[in-house]
Structure formats: structure tokens, C-alpha cells
Amino acid sequence: MFEITLLTVGKLKEKFYLSAAAEYEKRLKGYCQFHLVELPEYRLPESPSPAEIAAGLEKEADLLLARIPKGAWLCVLTPEGKLLSSEALAEKLQGVKNAGKSSACFLIGSSFGIAQRIKDKADFRLSMSPMTFPHHLVRVMVLEQLYRAEAIQAGSKYHK
Numbered sequence: 001m002f003e004i005t006l007l008t009v010g011k012l013k014e015k016f017y018l019s020a021a022a023e024y025e026k027r028l029k030g031y032c033q034f035h036l037v038e039l040p041e042y043r044l045p046e047s048p049s050p051a052e053i054a055a056g057l058e059k060e061a062d063l064l065l066a067r068i069p070k071g072a073w074l075c076v077l078t079p080e081g082k083l084l085s086s087e088a089l090a091e092k093l094q095g096v097k098n099a100g101k102s103s104a105c106f107l108i109g110s111s112f113g114i115a116q117r118i119k120d121k122a123d124f125r126l127s128m129s130p131m132t133f134p135h136h137l138v139r140v141m142v143l144e145q146l147y148r149a150e151a152i153q154a155g156s157k158y159h160k
Helices: 015-028 050-067 086-098 116-121 135-154
Strands: 003-009 033-039 073-083 103-108 124-127
Touching: 003 050, 003 135, 015 033, 015 135, 033 050, 050 116, 073 116, 086 135, 103 135
Parallel strands: 003 033, 003 103, 073 103, 073 124
Antiparallel strands: none
């Protein structure tokens, strides 16, 4: 069975995000082996300088690189990534499977983003929208879209 890992920086705290994320995780597990890995966000001062932000992102990058599953197709969520429809994401994942990969890893960075070296390592960069969203909401959105992509591939009626 195909494995999908969602690697995130930061933990969900709000009940409404937790509830929504849990629902889509449960649904997704009907189609694949799903793993959620939450890593701590590097603590920064209240008004961090660009150098402090960069240093924090580099510390987070060290943690992220250690947790990306070996051999997994890596997709980084980033504003400068490519916009895909739900159908195109399903096709992209099907292509990964058809290429012989047994796993995919989707990565959501912290509220300050992701270090460039992680973006450079990615097999694909995905943008959810040109708009800005809280990274906790993005987790729920990614989970729903992964579930939708798997449902599309399976021919489910979920995607209309």
C-alpha cells in the first residue's frame, strides 16, 4: 500500500483544526498508509530580524531533513510553488505511483516558511493559492486535498 507522510512544523492547538485534521486523516487511511510527523517550530523573538528568521529556518531544516522518509517523493508546500487543480494533484500522485515510488512526503513549514535548501531538495513545489493562509489551516486543506486526490484515483463519488 502506498505511504503518504505529512511532515509539519508546529502543532495544532485549536479544537476546530484538530477535529477537521483528524477527520481527513481517518478518511485518508482508507486509501493509503498515512503518517503525520509534527516537529517543533523554532522559537523566535517577538519581532525577529531577517537573520534570526533565516537561522530559525535553518534549525528547522535540520529537523525536517532527518524526518523525510528515504526514497520518498518530496512535495514542499510553498507560495511560489505550482498551482494545481484537485484532478491535476490526483494525476501527479498517480504519476509518482506509476514511476515506482512507494511513498510520498508532503512538507508544510512554519509560519515563517521553509529554508531554501529544503525547497531545493523537493521533487515538486506546490502552492495552495496565491493567497496567504495560516499554516495550521493549510494542514487541514492539504489533508482534504490528499484525501480528494486518493478518492479521485479510486473513482469515488466524493469528488464531484
